[in-house]
Amino acid sequence: MTAPPAALFRRWVHVREEDAAGVRVFxxxxxxxxxxxxxxxIEFRSDGTFxxxxxxxxxxxxASVGRWSLPAPARIALTYPPGARSAGAPTGYEIVEVTADLLRLRPI
Structure with missing residues (x-):
């Protein structure tokens, strides 16, 4: 994946009751x-913010607003402004699956 799929760019809600094997379902x-x-x-925006x-x-x-980048295929790195990172918030994800109705992310 050289660029995230267009389906990623929207507001997603974590449905923790569907989580499995360390993968978060949104x-x-x-x-x-x-x-x-x-x-x-989480909301990913096409301008490089989230x-x-x-x-x-x-x-x-x-909301804590920051920037996302793609350091490797299917990986999203998250950068928060100083003091804005939520406690326990991941600093990146592996994109396991993304469709119009489902986003599966593995925190890294």
């Missing part, structure tokens, strides 16, 4: 999801 934010409190998410979305005090998402 679904498009505009799709119906099972009820869950405080879902995390938003790491974490539940805030009222469970509404709070």
């Amino acid at each position: 679904r498009p934010a505009d799709r119906p999801l099972p009820p869950a409190r405080g879902r995390e998410g 938003a790491d979305l974490r539940p805030g005090p009222t469970d509404a998402p709070v």
